[in-house]
Structures are given as structure tokens and as C-alpha cells.
Amino acid sequence: MADAKAAGTETTRRGALAWLLGAWGLFGGACAVGAGAMGRFLFPNVSFDPPQTFKAGYTSDFEVGKVDERFKAKYGVWIVRNDEEIYVLSTTCTHLGCQPNYLEAEAKIKCPCHGSGFKPTGINFEGPAPRPLERFRIVLAEDGQILVDKTKKFQYELGQWDQPEAFLKV
Amino acid sequence: MPKPLKELLDPRQAAESVASTQVWKSIFRHGYPDSPRNRALTMISNVFLHLHPIRMKKHGLRLRYTWCMGGLTFFLFLIETITGLLLMFYYRPTPEYAHYDMQYLREDVPVGITREIHRWAAHAMVITVWLHMFRVFLTGSYKPPREFNWGIGVFLLVFTLLLSFTGYLLPWDQLAIWAITVGSNMARATPFLGHEGPGASLLKIGDLNLVHAGDDAKFGLLGGRFVGAPALLRFYVLHCVGFPLLLATLIAVHFWRVRRDGGISGPA
Ligand code: HEM
Ligand code: FES
Numbered sequence: 243m244a245d246a247k248a249a250g251t252e253t254t255r256r257g258a259l260a261w262l263l264g265a266w267g268l269f270g271g272a273c274a275v276g277a278g279a280m281g282r283f284l285f286p287n288v289s290f291d292p293p294q295t296f297k298a299g300y301t302s303d304f305e306v307g308k309v310d311e312r313f314k315a316k317y318g319v320w321i322v323r324n325d326e327e328i329y330v331l332s333t334t335c336t337h338l339g340c341q342p343n344y345l346e347a348e349a350k351i352k353c354p355c356h357g358s359g360f361k362p363t364g365i366n367f368e369g370p371a372p373r374p375l376e377r378f379r380i381v382l383a384e385d386g387q388i389l390v391d392k393t394k395k396f397q398y399e400l401g402q403w404d405q406p407e408a409f410l411k412v
Numbered sequence: 413m414p415k416p417l418k419e420l421l422d423p424r425q426a427a428e429s430v431a432s433t434q435v436w437k438s439i440f441r442h443g444y445p446d447s448p449r450n451r452a453l454t455m456i457s458n459v460f461l462h463l464h465p466i467r468m469k470k471h472g473l474r475l476r477y478t479w480c481m482g483g484l485t486f487f488l489f490l491i492e493t494i495t496g497l498l499l500m501f502y503y504r505p506t507p508e509y510a511h512y513d514m515q516y517l518r519e520d521v522p523v524g525i526t527r528e529i530h531r532w533a534a535h536a537m538v539i540t541v542w543l544h545m546f547r548v549f550l551t552g553s554y555k556p557p558r559e560f561n562w563g564i565g566v567f568l569l570v571f572t573l574l575l576s577f578t579g580y581l582l583p584w585d586q587l588a589i590w591a592i593t594v595g596s597n598m599a600r601a602t603p604f605l606g607h608e609g610p611g612a613s614l615l616k617i618g619d620l621n622l623v624h625a626g627d628d629a630k631f632g633l634l635g636g637r638f639v640g641a642p643a644l645l646r647f648y649v650l651h652c653v654g655f656p657l658l659l660a661t662l663i664a665v666h667f668w669r670v671r672r673d674g675g676i677s678g679p680a
Contacts, residue, residue, distance in 0.1 A: 281632075284632045284635070285627060285631070285632060286635070289626065289636060289637075290636070290640075290641070290642070291636050291637045291638070291640070294626075318638075338593075338594040338597055339593050339594055339597040340590045340593060340594060341590070341593075354590075355590055355594065393624075
């Protein structure tokens with residue numbers, strides 16, 4: 243004991259505690275980094291989802307009074323043109339998120355999951371859906387094509403359908 | 413000296429000569445379970461049997477008390493494990509193949525009923541796990557000292573349901589895809605972690621949302637913004653490896669605790 247003291251290698255209670263704390267701290271830290279890495283592993287840098295923004299052609303490609311279904315399968319939107327404007331309607335049901343069908347003969351959008359019905363404007367009128375379908379941002383790109391941007395949405399019940407870029411005047 | 417034929421044909425003596433071989437003795441480290449000592453050794457020296465108590469109270473065996481619902485749930489879990497393993501020899505978890513492999517299993521694989529058994533047993537397991545919980549509630553067996561095992565049980569219930577949920581996607585038909593769409597939409601509403609959940613809108617730097625449809629809990633679950641190929645693969649891995657391993661581990665803890673908490677509870 244005396245030798246250890248003389249050599250300065252004696253283990254004190256305080257020293258042992260500090261050492262333990264440091265070791266456990268290091269171990270805990272390493273575990274936390276490992277857990278974080280495992281979480282990050284589940285979020286790839288490249289997603290194979292279709293892009294959130296895309297060009298949909300020229301305004302003249304869209305017939306007045308028609309619900310255009312060409313972009314439904316890939317991008318999950320209907321592009322609708324009426325007498326004054328073109329707007330982009332989300333194909334995600336506002337009930338629980340299924341994809342409704344547009345029934346041209348009845349001019350209505352009908353969800354197969356629990357029967358919600360929407361007008362081509364997106365307004366809900368039957369079934370459990372609590373609010374109208376959402377619309378997405380629509381602008382003209384520099385080359386004159388329609389640019390649809392799904393990262394920004396406009397909700398009727400928040401009074402957002404009148405905002406600029408919620409529709410395209412034609 | 414060869415044994416006389418008469419001796420070999422006598423079942424009792426034949427059994428004894430088998431039981432005295434080195435092979436037999438290396439497997440069974442005890443004599444016939446006809447004495448209390450040998451009965452105890454039988455239970456202790458076998459890894460499967462040792463989950464059971466050496467002695468148990470009579471009421472614990474009464475069907476009217478336990479309904480054997482926990483036991484039935486375990487039995488169904490074993491059926492799921494075996495039939496599930498068999499299905500894995502045919503099923504490929506990609507959109508190109510998944511649904512056709514289902515049809516192949518149904519039409520062209522001998523004893524294709526394996527798939528139906530897997531499905532029925534899954535439904536049955538959900539029913540029996542609820543009934544087991546109901547029984548435990550009715551007999552008041554959640555009370556101390558068994559409250560911890562009730563807690564383990566809640567996780568067993570959750571993982572049983574999650575197994576059903578992840579398995580639901582694998583047939584890759586319209587029902588599967590939209591059911592999982594609807595179900596996984598709940599993850600959007602996770603507090604802070606789902607992009608439509610409470611608190612998520614607070615997590616932003618300037619105009620930049622930190623939690624959005626491209627990085628929230630639902631995205632992590634599906635590997636994408638909607639149910640597609642990555643979701644099928646993720647659900648497959650969770651269904652075939654992740655949840656079964658978790659469930660098996662917790663079942664072991666559950667059984668262990670049934671014994672450590674004093675065996676099956678008694679009638680009040
Ligand atoms: C995978 C699911 C489960 C399996 C395989 C399982 C299995 C078992 C088995 C074999 C027993 C012995 C008695 C009997 O068969 O009833 C038991 C007892 C028990 N289980 Fe479970 N169980 C499961 C889920 C649950 C759930 C969901 C709960 C409640 C939340 C629960 C709570 C209990 C309790 C408290 C006991 C002790 C009962 C007593 O002593 O009378 N278990 N379990
Ligand atoms: S998801 Fe469309 S009606 Fe329920």
C-alpha cells in the first residue's frame with residue numbers, strides 16, 4: 243500500500259468513481275451513436291418515389307369541364323379545368339387516405355374504402371370524409387408549361403383555395 | 413455371450429437394455445419418472461420441459477379456470493412459425509412477384525392449404541390472445557404479484573396485433589395495399605415524429621420544416637411516402653424476423669414470470 247502511495251498509483255475512491263463514470267459515459271455515448279446510426283439507416287438518401295414537383299404540359303392540353311386522370315397513377319393528382327381556372331386536386335381521400343375513383347358518368351369522385359363522395363371541385367358531399375380534398379400549388383414554368391408542386395397544399399376549410407397559386411387563371 | 417431370444421422379446425427387458433445404452437444415458441440423465449426424484453429430474457434436465465414447474469397446483473390444470481387460452485395462443489404461435497417458415501420458401505417480397513407467388517401457393521403447390529392454415533391460425537391467435545387477457549382479468553390475476561406479467565402481456569398483445577398488421581400487406585392485393593395505407597396513415601399523427609402530429613409544426617428552422625412527409629415516422633415505416641415496393645420489403649422483414657423474435661423473447665419472459673410469481677394464480 244505504502245509502495246503504491248509512494249509511486250502515486252494508489253486507487254482512491256474518488257478516482258475509481260471518476261474512472262467508472264467516464265467508462266460508462268463512453269459506453270453510453272457509443273451506444274447512443276449506434277442507436278442513432280441504426281435509426282438513420284432506415285431513411286435512405288435517394289427515394290424512388292415520383293418527384294414532388296413535375297411539369298404537366300400546356301394549358302391548352304386540358305379540356306374545359308374535364309377531370310384529367312393522366313397524372314393520377316404516378317403523381318396522385320387530378321388536374322381539373324373549368325371555365326375560368328385550372329386547379330390540381332389531391333387523389334388522397336380526406337377520410338383515411340385511400341385513393342378514390344373519378345366516375346365520369348356521375349361526375350363525382352367516389353372512395354371505395356368507406357364510400358366518401360366528392361364533387362369534381364373537391365368538395366365532400368357524402369360518406370365519412372370530414373373535409374374537401376386538398377389542392378396543390380400550380381404555376382406556369384418559364385417555358386410556359388404547367389408546374390405542379392405537391393409540397394404546398396391548399397385547404398378549403400382554411401380558406402386557402404382563393405390564394406394565389408392555388409389555381410391558374412385561364 | 414448373446415442374450416437368449418426369449419429375453420430380447422420380452423418388452424420389459426428389451427426396454428431396460430435400451431435404457432442402459434450409453435446413447436440413451438447421454439440423452440436422459442435420469443431413470444424412469446416413477447419416483448418423485450426422477451420426476452423432478454425429468455423436468456429439470458430438459459430444456460423444453462424445464463419451463464414447466466416440477467409440481468403444480470391442481471386448479472392450475474382446470475380448464476374451467478385458465479381456459480388454456482394462454483397455452484392455445486402459444487400453440488398457435490408455434491403453428492404460425494412453422495407454416496410461416498414453409499411459406500418463405502415460395503414467397504418473394506417484391507411487387508413483381510408477391511401476388512403471383514400467393515396464387516402459385518394456392519394453385520400449384522402441394523398442400524397449398526399451408527397458406528390458409530397460416531392465415532386462419534393468425535386470426536385465431538388474435539382471438540385467443542384477447543380471450544386470454546379477458547380470462548386473466550376475470551380471475552383477477554393481474555393483481556400483485558403478477559402486475560409485471562400483465563405488463564409483459566400488454567406488449568405480447570401489441571406485437572401479436574403488429575404481426576397481423578404486417579402480414580396483412582404481404583398478399584399485395586388491393587385490400588392489402590389500401591388497408592396498410594389507411595393503417596400507416598396513423599403514423600402521420602405521431603407526436604413530433606409524424607408530419608401531421610402535434611408538435612411537429614414547432615420543429616422548424618426558419619421556413620424549413622424539420623418533420624415533413626419525406627422524413628417522418630410514416631416514411632420510416634414505409635420507406636417512402638406511400639405504400640410501394642420498399643414498404644412491402646420492410647413489412648416482410650418485420651413480419652418474418654423482427655416481430656417473431658421480439659414475441660418469442662417476451663413469451664419466454666412471460667412463462668418464466670408465471671412460475672416466478674407463484675405459478676398459475678388460485679381461485680380467490
Ligand atoms: C402471445 C401472447 C401470449 C401468450 C403466448 C401467453 C401465454 C400464457 C400462458 C401459457 C399462461 C399460463 C396460464 C394460461 O394458459 O392461461 C399465461 C399466464 C398469464 N398471462 Fe399470458 N400470454 C399472452 C398474452 C398475454 C396478455 C395479452 C396478457 C394481459 C395483458 C397476459 C397476462 C398474463 C398473466 C397476468 C398471466 C398469469 C395468470 C395467472 O397466474 O393466473 N398474457 N400466459
Ligand atoms: S378512406 Fe376514403 S372513405 Fe375512408
